[in-house]
Amino acid sequence: MPYTDATLQLLTTEGTLVDNDRVAPFRPLVDALSDEQLQDFYRNMVVTRRFDVEAGNLQRQGQLALWIPSLGQEAAQVGSAFASRPQDTIFPSYREHSIARIRGIDPIHIIELLRGVTNGGWNPNDSKFRLYTLVLGTQTLHAAGYAMGLNFDGKVGTGAVDSDEAVMVYFGDGSSSEGDVNEAMVFAQSYQAPLVFFLQNNQYAISVPVERQSRSPLYQRGEGFGIDSYQIDGNDVLISYAVTRHALDTARAGEGPRWIEAQTYRLGAHTTSDDPTKYRKHEEEEYWRQRDPIARFELFLRSKGAAEAFFAEVKQEGEDLAADIRTRTLALTAPAAHTIFDHVYTDEHPLMAAQQQWLADYEASFGGAV
Secondary structure, three states: OOOOOOOEOOEOOOOOEOOOOOOHHHHHHHHOOOHHHHHHHHHHHHHHHHHHHHHHHHHHOOOOOOOOOOOOOHHHHHHHHHHOOOOOEEEOOOOOHHHHHHOOOOHHHHHHHHHOOOOOOOOHHHHOEOOOOOOOOHHHHHHHHHHHHHHHOOOOOOOOOOOOOOEEEEEEOOHHHOHHHHHHHHHHHHOOOOEEEEEEEOOEEOOEEHHHHOOOOOHHHHHHOOOEEEEEEOOOHHHHHHHHHHHHHHHHOOOOOEEEEEEOOOOOOOOOOOOHHHOOOHHHHHHHHOOOHHHHHHHHHHHOOOOHHHHHHHHHHHHHHHHHHHHHHHOOOOOOHHHHHOOOOOOOOHHHHHHHHHHHHHHHOOOOOO
């Protein structure tokens, strides 16, 4: 279920700007972006893709238990991430590597999580970027509850641009069929929570095509709950930025939730544990490769006069990050078993202390053979 008549697009696959009445309300948001900001969009897409590829290689070489690629979805993520304000809180799924980097998360923490040496990876209070969610769909309820709390705390709709807050939650087309997501929409709309639902429709729920999940475009699910909803070209970083900026601003102003369906495509596997050649055809992949978000945006930047040195610099930055991640991944060590008890409760707890001592005594009974 690719693009429809409702799909909003600002940048064509040839890298030219669209000018029509449907996107006219969003053009001022894009026109206000500086050349430096536009180049930051490109930089983050390219560098994160290089990190993504390197992490996949590390998994194939036995260094990670699993890797979850975001290849092909960079524009949806980068545009929407830059649309948020520092005070906004982001609830990711488990594929939002670009957004994590933009929010200041060191990519090695994502590696640590998928290598199995940490249960979380980072302190979400430092970046307002919550932890990855492996039980898909639950993050939408967490986000709805958090957004409701912002309303109760009076942090929404005061008119203070630098302090009013909003929440954005990411999920996929497969998750949109789950009960948690639908329940989150009920609560968000009923309580007019400042929440933007950002659906990355990458066309597959693992191996199940979106046409088998829904007989109508997924943005209409938001409309069914009375939520103002948009369908965008998720491979167009400019429309992703503009529509998300508008949605977050209106939510932050106290006008209730918004829903965005970003039509994009997972160019790689769902995770490194599946083989996409078993459930989709080469012709389909080629259709979407011709709509690659990075290639499209590079054409746009070149038309604006971006220097060749800039593209070379970004490519080298990606290579440097990949090399750094490989070096640090190979240096990671497994945590001691007893540390699993350290963070069950925020404060020391006698039950945890007893269990930790039991484990220590049990291991000691082997006489150092463990």
